[in-house]
Structures are given as C-alpha cells and as structure tokens.
Amino acid sequence: MFEPAIALRRDTVLVVDDTPETLHLLTDTLDQAGFTVLIATDGETALELVDQVTPDLVLMDARMPGISGFETCKRLKRDKLLSDLPVIFMTGLSETEHVVEGLACGGVDYVVKPIVLDELLARIRVHLGNARLAYETRAALDASGRFLLATDRAGRVLWCTPKARQLLAAPAPASSAVATPGVAATLPATVIEQLLRMRRGEHQAPARCLVDIGGRRLECSFLSPLGPDELLFRLAEIANTDSDQAILQRASALTSREAEVLLWISRGKPNRDIGEILNISPRTVNKHLEQIFVKLGVENRAAAAAAAVRTLTG
Numbered sequence: 456m457f458e459p460a461i462a463l464r465r466d467t468v469l470v471v472d473d474t475p476e477t478l479h480l481l482t483d484t485l486d487q488a489g490f491t492v493l494i495a496t497d498g499e500t501a502l503e504l505v506d507q508v509t510p511d512l513v514l515m516d517a518r519m520p521g522i523s524g525f526e527t528c529k530r531l532k533r534d535k536l537l538s539d540l541p542v543i544f545m546t547g548l549s550e551t552e553h554v555v556e557g558l559a560c561g562g563v564d565y566v567v568k569p570i571v572l573d574e575l576l577a578r579i580r581v582h583l584g585n586a587r588l589a590y591e592t593r594a595a596l597d598a599s600g601r602f603l604l605a606t607d608r609a610g611r612v613l614w615c616t617p618k619a620r621q622l623l624a625a626p627a628p629a630s631s632a633v634a635t636p637g638v639a640a641t642l643p644a645t646v647i648e649q650l651l652r653m654r655r656g657e658h659q660a661p662a663r664c665l666v667d668i669g670g671r672r673l674e675c676s677f678l679s680p681l682g683p684d685e686l687l688f689r690l691a692e693i694a695n696t697d698s699d700q701a702i703l704q705r706a707s708a709l710t711s712r713e714a715e716v717l718l719w720i721s722r723g724k725p726n727r728d729i730g731e732i733l734n735i736s737p738r739t740v741n742k743h744l745e746q747i748f749v750k751l752g753v754e755n756r757a758a759a760a761a762a763a764v765r766t767l768t769g
Contacts, residue, residue: 469510498527517546532561610641650677721763
C-alpha cells in the first residue's frame with residue numbers, strides 16, 4: 456500500500472494594489488505559478504491583513520490612495536518579526552529617486568509597470584529563496600544555543616539569539632527605540648569602536664573586551680562583518696571571581712578554572728554552555744569535572760552541584 460503524498464507548502468504572496476486589472480492579472484499569474492495569493496487594495500488593509508496572516512513576500516504598489524506603498528512598507532518593518540519580510544515594489548515611477556526611496560524604506564526590489572510577468576516571477580523566487588536561507592540560518596543559530604547578536608555600527612541591536620537575549624535583558628528608558636523586545640537597546644558605541652580598532656590590527660590584543668550591561672559583566676567578542684552596517688558579536692558572561700567562585704576555590708582547593716566550571720555546574724549549565732561561557736571546549740570542561748569529582752569526593756555532576764550549593768549557602 457502506498458503512503459498518501461504529503462502536500463508541499465505553498466508560499467504565500469500578498470499583493471497590494473488599488474487597480475482591479477493589476478490585481479486580477481497578478482492573482483491569476485501567481486496562482487498558476489503555485490503560490491497562495493492574498494490581496495489588499497490599500498496600505499491600511501494590508502497592515503490589518505498582515506496582523507492576521509504573515510505572508511512570505513509582499514508585492515506592493517508604490518502609489519495608492521491613503522498611505523503610500525513606501526509608508527506601508529516602513530510601518531511593516533517597524534515590527535521586528537517582519538523585518539526580514541521581502542517587499543517588492545511595483546510602480547510606474549522609474550526615476551532614480553523613487554527607486555532609492557523604495558529601497559531605503561525596506562524594499563528588496565523594484566519593478567516598473569507595465570510588469571513583465573516572467574521577470575517578476577523570477578525575482579519573486581530569488582527573494583523567497585534568500586529570505587528562506589536567512590531564516591534557516593538564524594533558526595539554526597537559535598537552536599544551537601549560541602550567544603550571538605548583530606548590531607549596526609552605532610551599536611543598535613539588529614537581532615540576537617535567545618541565549619544572547621537572556622544576557623542582554625535589561626530595562627531600557629521609555630524613550631529608547633529598542634530594536635529587539637526585552638533586550639538592551641545598544642552595545643556601547645565605545646565598545647564597538649574599540650573592537651573594530653582591534654580587528655583592524657591597531658592593537659595586539661584579540662578583538663574582545665569586557666562590558667557591563669544590565670548589572671552583568673560580559674565579554675564581547677567581534678566575529679565578523681555581515682554587511683555594510685551589520686556586525687556579528689559573541690557574548691559570554693564573566694563569573695564573579697570575588698565572591699562565589701573564590702568561595703568554591705578556597706573551600707575545596709580547586710584551581711581557578713575548576714572553580715569556574717563548578718560554579719556554572721551549580722547553576723545548572725551543561726558542558727556545552729559552560730564551554731561557550733569560558734571559551735573552552737566541552738571536552739576540556741569534562742576534564743576539569745573529572746578533577747573536581749576527585750577533589751570533592753563525589754561521583755557525578757549532580758552530587759558536585761549539590762556540594763557547591765551547600766558550600767555557597769552554608
């Protein structure tokens with residue numbers, strides 16, 4: 456007996472245009488090409504629709520009654536969850552200033568009417584592929600538990616993985632434009648400048664430095680540029696060596712590194728996370744654990760964690 460075929464997911468395209476002829480043409484073309492089509496005849500309706508259903512791509516007329524397509528795109532992009540939604544503008548305006556305006560407000564492409572349908576379909580497929588690749592890359596980073604974030608050159612956070620969000624979580628002033636909800640609005644500009652100078656080789660130190668955010672001391676490492684104004688960083692929280700770590704080190708005759716590992720074990724961190732925090736491999740963490748078990752006279756990490764908690768709270 457054959458298993459029933461699993462239907463492939465159809466990409467959803469939202470068409471925003473106030474011209475019935477254009478809507479009819481694009482709806483038929485996209486449907487025949489295998490897309491699910493949503494339509495809106497003005498910007499306000501488009502915004503309301505996107506609140507209910509998130510499309511995979513938007514085809515947007517630049518000139519419409521009410522708010523323009525450019526303004527509609529700007530409002531869409533204010534929602535962090537829609538920042539990567541590809542918007543292709545359709546318009547009879549072909550002057551350079553209009554093209555620049557469309558790209559500046561968040562559009563990924565610009566097609567001039569009358570529309571060449573084969574060319575439009577090709578552009579749609581390219582931008583859907585790019586958006587899908589970007590989404591899958593970020594999803595992989597999120598799933599890996601990495602402490603990664605990206606900022607612009609002014610230090611404003613553009614995106615971050617859940618682990619980095621936890622480290623950056625800090626209340627922001629009411630007037631701040633926070634790029635990611637629940638996350639500090641910026642990395643200090645002085646930190647960005649220092650790390651970029653290090654990367655250019657102006658200092659003989661690695662491109663990393665310490666920064667205090669939300670009451671936590673973090674090590675910030677510059678990894679690479681992702682674009683003209685997008686920089687990738689890794690974060691690691693620095694343990695408080697003057698308190699808990701020092702107590703554990705003295706109480707059990709541990710080395711400084713062993714005390715750091717034991718402290719994070721007591722806080723429920725797995726080897727992989729401890730390796731990220733301390734910038735060592737999970738295998739090295741395990742080697743330290745073997746020595747910790749011997750010094751504490753225990754057989755497993757649960758017993759070691761319990762012993763550490765007793766030491767810190769006793």
